[in-house]
Amino acid sequence: MAKLNLLLLLVLVVCALGLVTSQHRARKLFSELEHEEGRARQLDVEYGQLQLEASTWGLHSRVEKIARDTLKMHVPDPRRVVVVTRPAGAAR
């Protein structure tokens, strides 16, 4: 009887220690997750800012001005443009 009790006590202690370690590990992992989520949010914000920047640089009026003035481009004469129609059912 005493032996059994001793064994059970030992099992209990081991279990308790296990619980403590796993709890600790869970918290550590969670803190890491939290950190990564924060980074994701930060990157999302950065993405928004970059998107904003891209839109600003890519403003149609700006692109057109550079194309015309700096690169000396012009709209092709419609007579030199061939419009090719896609046959029905063809893949995009």
Next chain:
Amino acid sequence: MSFAAAPAVVRLPVWRARFVLVIFLAGFAVLVARSVYLQAMKTQFLQEKGEARFSRVLEVPATRGRVLDRNGEALAVSTPVKSIWVIPADVEAGGEAKKKLSRLLGIDTRELAKKLAETDRDFVYLKRQVSPDTADKVDALGIPGVYEQREYRRYYPAGEVTAHLIGFTGVDDTGQEGIELAYQSTLGGTPGSRRVIKDRLGRIVEDVGSIRAGQDGKDLTLSIDSKIQSLAYSALKDAVAADRAKAGAIVALDVRTGEVLALANVPSYNPNNRSRLTGAQLRNRALTDSFEPGSTLKPFTIALALELGRVTPSTRLQTDGGRYSLGGYTIHDAHKDGVLTVAQVIQVSSNVGAAKIALELPRQRMWEMFNRAGFGTPPQLGFPGESGGKLRPWKSWRPIEQATMAYGHGIAVSLMQLAHAYTIFARDGELVPLTLLRASGPVQGEQVISAHTAREVRKMLELAVEPGGTGPRARIMGWTVAGKTGTAHKQQDGGYAPDKYISSFVGFAPASAPRILIAVMIDEPDARRDYYGGLVAAPVFAQVMQGTLRMLNVPNDAPLEPLEMPGKGDEAKEGT
């Protein structure tokens, strides 16, 4: 246990042992009572206090959704900024630190001193929405009592080009105008909060649960094509400047899906910097202003007459040299013609012809025609302040009013309504429902007139842009065009101003299989110069239409030959 083995020992009185026992028991009783009290009665309070040592409630901020054009290009984006606030009583800063602070934030030193003097308040904004860089520099000053708060600021990369359409948000990130207001519930997120456990170092180690689930705003994809929008805005802006006009508006629709591809107004404003705004700049004329459209309404009268079988396109009418008296009024044409066919009435835009045809039609049917074309009711785009125009009940129409309505006077519509109504002619008689959001494909509309009538009117509208019509400047190389010009006197003090006009043009292309419909309105072009719709509004139409068809790769349906433009003043001029 017996003391008998030690007879030498003096026997102590029994009460002393009892006394000690009682004292011990009493001590235990107190401890038990205390623990019962703490465990049973005050548990909740103690648990709360304990939790407060490690658990924290975190706000989960929600970001506002982006507004994108149909190709995914950003038209409105929120990005975090910082607001600087202080607890005035806690601020400890010397003269040097204050000077640095005022320079960083760009506020006057005296104003700063005034704000810091409000020591009876606990929260004073020094400056809202500063860039994160500036906020970091303020933080680096290390002045006690100065705090930062994270906020979002909305940026509009396309600026004035999309200003009226997108609108803007207030400082608290809720929509105040345009799409931002109309779709506030979609774009706006709801901030949430959650309870977490933090460790000694402030790291979050456990998520206890969420108190309020937050939700980020959803992105909104519009039907707008930012290339077409940009083209439309710049063409309109140039035209308004060249004609020294007061204002202008343009709308471009996809005929097959009812999507609004472009919507621009002049004068515009920069939504990123709204410090000096006037009401005129803010008005979204295309949607909220109604005007008497003039001749652009004639095709509806003619369509009804054709539909009722009163006339055919070749029926001949006497226009009496452009004068027609009715009930004490005289209706004028801008040109003197004799006998015209119904098709020619549209082509040269004869008021007399349209009025004579209208008087043959029942008032009620005419009202129904206008009503079913969408006049008198807002186009239901969900946009704030959409105008429904003005269409009076038919019972109150006098004959002269019925006659003037035939050529677009005594009835008011918004430019969007006008464009919407013209989808009837562009789509074989169907009025297509409009949308500002990207649609998945062609939609069905309500049949207003028969396909046969719609095609006949379309032929007349093609004639109107031929040389000899009122709008040859609307033609473009490579595609056939159909459309109608309008020049209306502006209403003023209950009458008509003799020298103030609204010039308009509504048309679509390619005429053989319409894809794009564009409506242009120029408000008060300089009357000493050109003011006819065919001279002022039609060139804008042509410029935008050509660019749009090219961008959308619409196959040509007309020979690619340079167009011969009529000499100045050679084209027919419409009377209204």
